[in-house]
Amino acid sequence: MNRIFNYLSDAIAGVLFYFGQTKLRTFLTLLGITVGVSSIIAIMTVLTTFDKATAGLVEEMKTNVFYITKDNPVQISFGGEGRSSRNKPRITWSEYEQLKRTLTLTKNVSAVVAEEPSDRTISVGKEELKNRLYSFWGGDPEILALYKYDIITGRNLREQDLNDRARVAMIGYDIKEELFPYSDPVGQTIKIDNIPFTVIALMEEKGEILGQSMDSMIGIPISTFLQYFGGRNWRRADLQLILESESMATLDAATDEAIGVFRSIRKIPPGEENNFYIATNDQLMDTFGDFTQYLQIFIGLVAGISLLVAGIGIANIMLVSLTERIKEIGVRKALGARRIDIFLQFLIEAMLISIIGGIFGVVLGLLFGNVVAYFMEQDPTIPFNWVWYSIQICAAMGIIFGLYPAIRASNLNPIDSIRYE
Amino acid sequence: MAKSKKEIISIKSISKIYHLGDNVVKALDKASLSIYENDFISIMGPSGSGKSTLMNIIGCLDVPTNGTYKFNNQLISKMNDSQLANIRNEKIGFVFQTFNLLPKLNAVQNVEVPLIYSSLNRKERLERSKEALNIVGLSDRMSHKPNELSGGQRQRVAIARALVNKPSIILADEPTGNLDSKSGEEILKFLDKLHKAGNTLIIVTHEKSVAKRAKRRIEIFDGKITLDE
Numbered sequence: 001m002n003r004i005f006n007y008l009s010d011a012i013a014g015v016l017f018y019f020g021q022t023k024l025r026t027f028l029t030l031l032g033i034t035v036g037v038s039s040i041i042a043i044m045t046v047l048t049t050f051d052k053a054t055a056g057l058v059e060e061m062k063t064n065v066f067y068i069t070k071d072n073p074v075q076i077s078f079g080g081e082g083r084s085s086r087n088k089p090r091i092t093w094s095e096y097e098q099l100k101r102t103l104t105l106t107k108n109v110s111a112v113v114a115e116e117p118s119d120r121t122i123s124v125g126k127e128e129l130k131n132r133l134y135s136f137w138g139g140d141p142e143i144l145a146l147y148k149y150d151i152i153t154g155r156n157l158r159e160q161d162l163n164d165r166a167r168v169a170m171i172g173y174d175i176k177e178e179l180f181p182y183s184d185p186v187g188q189t190i191k192i193d194n195i196p197f198t199v200i201a202l203m204e205e206k207g208e209i210l211g212q213s214m215d216s217m218i219g220i221p222i223s224t225f226l227q228y229f230g231g232r233n234w235r236r237a238d239l240q241l242i243l244e245s246e247s248m249a250t251l252d253a254a255t256d257e258a259i260g261v262f263r264s265i266r267k268i269p270p271g272e273e274n275n276f277y278i279a280t281n282d283q284l285m286d287t288f289g290d291f292t293q294y295l296q297i298f299i300g301l302v303a304g305i306s307l308l309v310a311g312i313g314i315a316n317i318m319l320v321s322l323t324e325r326i327k328e329i330g331v332r333k334a335l336g337a338r339r340i341d342i343f344l345q346f347l348i349e350a351m352l353i354s355i356i357g358g359i360f361g362v363v364l365g366l367l368f369g370n371v372v373a374y375f376m377e378q379d380p381t382i383p384f385n386w387v388w389y390s391i392q393i394c395a396a397m398g399i400i401f402g403l404y405p406a407i408r409a410s411n412l413n414p415i416d417s418i419r420y421e
Numbered sequence: 422m423a424k425s426k427k428e429i430i431s432i433k434s435i436s437k438i439y440h441l442g443d444n445v446v447k448a449l450d451k452a453s454l455s456i457y458e459n460d461f462i463s464i465m466g467p468s469g470s471g472k473s474t475l476m477n478i479i480g481c482l483d484v485p486t487n488g489t490y491k492f493n494n495q496l497i498s499k500m501n502d503s504q505l506a507n508i509r510n511e512k513i514g515f516v517f518q519t520f521n522l523l524p525k526l527n528a529v530q531n532v533e534v535p536l537i538y539s540s541l542n543r544k545e546r547l548e549r550s551k552e553a554l555n556i557v558g559l560s561d562r563m564s565h566k567p568n569e570l571s572g573g574q575r576q577r578v579a580i581a582r583a584l585v586n587k588p589s590i591i592l593a594d595e596p597t598g599n600l601d602s603k604s605g606e607e608i609l610k611f612l613d614k615l616h617k618a619g620n621t622l623i624i625v626t627h628e629k630s631v632a633k634r635a636k637r638r639i640e641i642f643d644g645k646i647t648l649d650e
Contacts, residue, residue, distance in 0.1 A: 331521045335535040336510020338503040
């Protein structure tokens with residue numbers, strides 16, 4: 001045991017000495033490891049803050065809500081799928097009405113068209129909304145229940161509003177605070193792209209998810225939305241359908257029913273694939289999880305390549321240091337160092353160099369990752385498990401790439417090497 | 422020589438044969454030698470005489486091709502690499518012509534090097550090293566690096582390093598070869614002192630004046646011991 005401590009202190013002295021002697025060379029070797037490790041740590045820091053931020057979202061989204069859309073709204077694919085989706089039919093108003101009439105296991109159903117974020121100009125009198133509107137949508141009376149908004153004052157949309165394409169709007173708390181700071185907005189006029197709407201309801205505050213205010217919101221009847229903001233072909237607009245089953249227990253049955261009904265509306269023969277997309281929140285979160293997984297694999301590859309290059313750098317610096325220290329090795333052997341002693345000395349030095357590079361990388365990566373997190377308005381984090389993995393990876397690299405130089409050093413003949421100049 | 426003394430080294434008819442391509446070189450040719458406790462021996466010989474080979478074998482840096490070499494009754498000639506290293510570490514103190522101190526370490530750290538390969542702890546190592554530096558009269562130069570010391574001082578650090586493991590023999594290869602005559606004389610006087618204190622010394626040299634200091638002179642020529650008096 002004492003021997004191991006002896007090597008360690010000896011190796012630390014050796015490494016420190018070589019830092020002093022060959023600053024530039026050591027720096028360049030460390031740089032490779034530092035870059036590799038810092039990229040891992042930075043990405044993992046960002047992903048960890050992201051995970052923490054989305055934890056609230058996951059909780060929020062753990063509901064019996066599901067969606068029918070033309071395509072997977074969270075499209076992350078590497079080519080292929082995008083093309084086929086162009087041939088899928090839009091979800092039309094009449095399909096929606098038929099579906100709504102037939103479904104028995106759903107509590108709330110709404111068609112929705114949404115702009116998130118929206119660049120519409122929102123104004124009251126001469127006052128304009130300065131911040132970008134996060135969400136502008138058109139929906140049914142049932143949409144508030146689906147979106148989980150509560151009304152503070154005013155009333156919900158009515159069927160009549162949809163039939164009349166009434167210019168009525170429900171606004172989020174942010175909009176009230178900015179445009180109606182001192183008065184009740186209900187009954188007042190708000191202009192959306194200069195088209196006047198009557199405010200019929202103010203929503204209770206919901207706060208932020210992922211740094212986005214849920215209160216920067218304006219909702220109007222879907223028919224009104226399509227007519228005024230749906231563009232020229234608004235009658236053929238592509239709708240998204242949001243549905244909610246009676247309870248979590250009936251979610252699966254309700255989705256199955258919805259699939260069956262929608263297939264029969266579209267007259268899809270048995271055996272053929274759905275030409276629409278149906279997803280529960282769980283599935284959406286899974287897709288999101290897939291995305292972070294792809295990102296991790298990608299970063300893993302980048303870091304792997306950079307660490308491989310760094311490892312070759314370590315092998316190189318150890319070989320150079322070996323030729324410079326042949327005499328030292330000879331002296332040490334004459335004084336009683338065995339093969340294993342010299343082998344371990346070199347291996348420990350290689351490990352120390354790569355761990356020191358790794359520590360710099362961790363510090364740099366934490367800094368960088370947390371700067372990114374700061375700009376994403378997330379709390380600073382340290383991904384401790386990844387810090388630990390990185391140090392282990394570095395130690396392993398030191399061993400792998402230090403192995404060959406260490407073997408060469410240990411096999412030197414003391415008689416010849418002691419005379420080496 | 423008083424045969425009552427304990428025999429430390431017993432070399433019987435050893436040969437060392439090198440194959441250089443097609444040439445067969447007999448560096449040592451059936452040499453025999455006994456070394457006893459508290460001997461002070463000089464080994465002389467021209468270059469190419471086999472002097473270095475004999476020294477390497479005595480110092481357990483090499484093993485003979487034929488013959489037997491016993492150190493404290495242990496058969497060295499059949500030992501493997503790490504056993505040889507342990508003998509070098511525990512039983513033999515080396516002093517080299519070019520001092521061979523490690524430039525990155527200070528005096529006391531240099532003296533400590535052999536102890537790194539023993540199983541002493543840090544505290545014991547430091548105590549022993551300081552003690553050894555004290556013996557060679559360099560206790561005021563402990564934290565000086567070799568390049569901050571004079572030639573004579575460097576050789577004294579090297580001697581301290583040779584003494585630190587309390588070896589059975591001290592093997593000095595041209596210990597004064599790289600020193601001016603004054604420092605050389607100083608080192609030789611010190612070696613005398615070590616002999617009087619009971620140590621066993623072997624000095625390899627090609628200088629007659631150095632060889633004369635020894636109590637027993639050995640000369641070697643063409644791989645054979647030609648004089649032993």
